[in-house]
Every structure is written in structure tokens, then in C-alpha cells.
Amino acid sequence: MTRLNPQRICLILSCISSLTLCLPAVGQKRQSIEQLRQNIEQEISKQPGVYAVAFKDGATGRELLINEHQSFHAASTMKTPVMIEVYKQQTQGKLSLSDSIPVKTEFISIVDGSPYQLSINQDSDTSTYKELGRQRTMASLLYDMITVSSNLATNLIIERVGAPNVLQTMRDMGAKDIQVLRGVEDTKAFQKGLNNTTTAYDLMLIFSQLAQGQAVSPEASAEMVKVLLDQKFKSVIPAKLPSGVKVAHKTGSIAGVHHDSGIVYLPDGRYYVLVLLSQGIKDDKAAVAMMAGLSERIYQYVTQP
Numbered sequence: 595m596t597r598l599n600p601q602r603i604c605l606i607l608s609c610i611s612s613l614t615l616c617l618p619a620v621g622q623k624r625q626s627i628e629q630l631r632q633n634i635e636q637e638i639s640k641q642p643g644v645y646a647v648a649f650k651d652g653a654t655g656r657e658l659l660i661n662e663h664q665s666f667h668a669a670s671t672m673k674t675p676v677m678i679e680v681y682k683q684q685t686q687g688k689l690s691l692s693d694s695i696p697v698k699t700e701f702i703s704i705v706d707g708s709p710y711q712l713s714i715n716q717d718s719d720t721s722t723y724k725e726l727g728r729q730r731t732m733a734s735l736l737y738d739m740i741t742v743s744s745n746l747a748t749n750l751i752i753e754r755v756g757a758p759n760v761l762q763t764m765r766d767m768g769a770k771d772i773q774v775l776r777g778v779e780d781t782k783a784f785q786k787g788l789n790n791t792t793t794a795y796d797l798m799l800i801f802s803q804l805a806q807g808q809a810v811s812p813e814a815s816a817e818m819v820k821v822l823l824d825q826k827f828k829s830v831i832p833a834k835l836p837s838g839v840k841v842a843h844k845t846g847s848i849a850g851v852h853h854d855s856g857i858v859y860l861p862d863g864r865y866y867v868l869v870l871l872s873q874g875i876k877d878d879k880a881a882v883a884m885m886a887g888l889s890e891r892i893y894q895y896v897t898q899p
Contacts, residue, residue, distance in 0.1 A: 630895045631658055634888055641884050643850075643875035648794035649892055650802055652865040658892075662795035665771065666871045669846030670743045671797060671853050672774050672790040676751055677821070678767075678800065679760040680736055681814040689754065691736070694729035697722060701749050704757075704775060705782040712746050712779050718827075719744030740844060741824045749777035767803060769796035794869040797855040801867045804842075805857045822856060830854035831868055833886035835893050850875055852882055858893065866896055 638645045638660070646661035683689045699712045714723045719742045722730070735751055738744040752760070760774040773791040776783050783789070800809065804822075807815040822842035831854045832841040843856020855869040870888060875881040 624898050625895055627656055627658055627895075630891065631660070633891060634658070635660065637884055637888060637891075641875070641881055642877075643881060644873050645885075646794035646869070646871040647888065648798035648867075648869040650798055650867045651896060652802075652805060652867065657798075659795065661871075662798070663771065663793050664871075665791050665793060666853070666873050667848065667851050668772070668774075668790040668792040669848045669851050669853055670748075670778075671792055671844055671846040671855055671871075672772075673739050673743065673748055673846075674797070674800065674822075674844045674855070675760050675764050675769075675772060675774050676748060676755070677736055677740060677818055678804075678809055679755045679763050680732065680751060681810045681818060682763055683755055683759070685810055685814060689732065691731065691733040693732045693754075695732060695735060695750050695754060697725040697728055697730055697746070697750065699723070699726065699746065701753065701777055701780070703780050703782045704788060705780070705786060708782065710780060710782070712749060716779060717745045718742055719746060722746045737821055737824070740821050741826050743827065743845065745778040749779075752777045764796070764800070767800055767809070769799050772796045772800075792871070794855075794871050797869045797871075798867050801855060801857055801869070805865055805867060819857065825856075829882050830870060830885045831856055831858065831889045834890035839893070847878075852878060852885070854885065854889075860897065864896070866892070868892060 634647060644664065646664050647658065648662050649658040684691055700709050703710055714720055719738055722738060722744055723746060735747040739747040739751060757774050757776055764772045771793045775788055775790055803809040804815050804819055809815045809818065819842045822844060823840060825843050827845045830845065831843050838861045840859040841856055843854055846853040851873045852875060853871045857865055857867055859865045868889060870885045872881055872885065
């Protein structure tokens with residue numbers, strides 16, 4: 595009978611131990627949606643402010659909703675409804691994406707019709723301001739409105755399509771609480787509380803319709819998703835996801851507010867809709883990091899074996 599020396603025995607035991615650590619636990623259960631909810635609520639409780647989460651799995655229809663009907667200042671998330679209205683009016687023959695619009699910075703307050711100016715210093719987009727007096731196509735303005743969140747492009751488009759029309763289209767899509775009343779930087783309206791607002795549930799609803807090809811038409815939905823995939827601000831939903839995951843989304847932020855909303859496409863062809871809203875936040879960097887972590891948790895839940 596062959597005897598193993600002590601050193602040989604230790605080596606074998608070490609290898610067995612290492613292999614065991616790499617194997618999944620026998621009978622390990624998948625995380626439930628309720629466990630995911632508890633983990634998310636625990637993370638949210640650590641940060642000052644009010645948060646909302648709306649998640650919907652495109653394959654199963656399963657949802658996770660937290661404060662989904664809480665009203666939030668929409669910030670730039672209202673630009674997705676504006677984009678939908680543009681495509682709707684194009685389908686109706688009221689405009690074309692190839693239409694040219696003169697670039698200007700003066701707009702009319704919804705309060706009393708008085709003029710107000712947009713400033714390059716208050717906009718994430720600077721290139722459109724260099725086009726003053728020139729013509730820009732509706733398509734190029736729409737692209738900048740979504741991908742770099744251009745306030746100037748947004749106001750030019752809203753003046754063309756009409757905020758009341760955007761609002762009616764949201765109601766027609768079943769979004770009962772989104773309020774698109776005006777363009778951006780209308781100070782008089784802001785002071786009177788006439789603001790664009792949204793809920794996580796309504797944003798989940800319209801992004802679900804975009805994902806399903808039901809926003810205006812399958813062709814229009816696909817074109818809008820393509821624009822949303824080019825989003826340049828990626829600090830929340832996509833921040834901690836693998837590079838093979840694609841996110842078609844629209845962000846929004848002002849003082850004390852940070853949002854992200856969109857569709858997450860997995861390499862295997864599945865998708866889910868995710869909306870993360872916040873307001874009353876004290877530390878923007880910490881809140882953004884926390885929400886990026888929530889996005890990662892939801893991704894791990896969807897992709898767990």
C-alpha cells in the first residue's frame with residue numbers, strides 16, 4: 595500500500611478546498627423579487643431624499659415598484675415624451691424630421707406671454723448656440739435634445755409641436771400623471787409652480803411601449819430607441835453594467851434631483867425597463883452611486899442562473 599507524505603496530503607486538501615469555493619452551493623435558491631425589493635429598500639434608506647423605482651421584466655412581465663406614483667420634478671426626462679410627440683406628428687403628416695427650424699434663444703413664458711432667454715451657461719449643450727440665426731433640421735435638434743440633453747433644442751421643438759399636444763399624447767398612451775406644461779428655463783412658470791412633472795410608473799409605461807414597438811408605430815419606436823441608445827450621460831443605469839449590455843435611456847437632473855429611465859437590452863435578446871428617480875438629495879455623487887448600485891442589483895437579479 596502506497597503511503598502519501600504529509601506535504602502531498604496538504605496539497606491535495608488545498609486543491610479540494612479551492613475547487614469547492616468555485617462550485618455553486620448545492621440547492622442554492624434564486625433571489626426572489628421580494629428579496630430584491632428588501633435589498634433595494636435597505637440601500638435607499640441609507641441616503642437622504644425621496645426615491646422611486648419602477649422595474650419591468652420584458653420577458654415575464656414581472657414588476658418591482660417603489661413609490662411608483664410619487665410625483666417628481668421631471669427635469670430632462672420630459673424630453674422623451676417630447677420626442678414621442680415629434681414622431682407622432684410626423685406620422686400624421688404635420689411635420690417632417692427633415693423640416694428646418696431657425697435657431698433662436700428667446701421664448702415665451704406660459705405665465706403671461708413675456709419673453710425669456712436661454713443661456714449657454716445653463717445648458718449641457720453648447721454647439722446649438724453657435725448656430726444662432728441659422729437653420730437646423732428637426733432630426734438634428736431631436737438627437738441633441740436626447741443624447742446631450744440640449745435645453746435649447748428642446749424649446750425649439752416644443753415651440754413647434756406644442757406642449758398641450760405632448761400632454762395629450764401621454765394621456766393617450768395611458769400615462770396619467772406625466773405633466774409636460776412648458777419648455778425649460780421658464781422662470782416665471784417655475785416660481786408659480788407650473789413645472790413639468792413625472793412618476794416612475796408613467797415613465798416605465800412609455801418606455802415599455804417603446805420597447806414593444808407600440809409608441810406611435812413599430813418603425814417610429816425603433817428609430818426612437820436608436821436615438822436613446824446614443825445617450826451620452828451614463829452615470830446611473832449603465833454605469834456598473836457589463837459592456838455587452840446596451841441601454842436606451844434618458845436622464846434628467848437639476849439641483850437636488852437626479853433621474854434615469856430607459857430600456858436595458860441583454861446580449862441574449864431579453865430586455866427590461868428600469869426607472870430610477872430621486873429628489874431632495876443632499877449629496878449628488880453619493881445618490882448617483884447608490885442608484886447605479888441599484889441598477890447593478892436589478893441586472894444581477896434578471897441574469898441570475
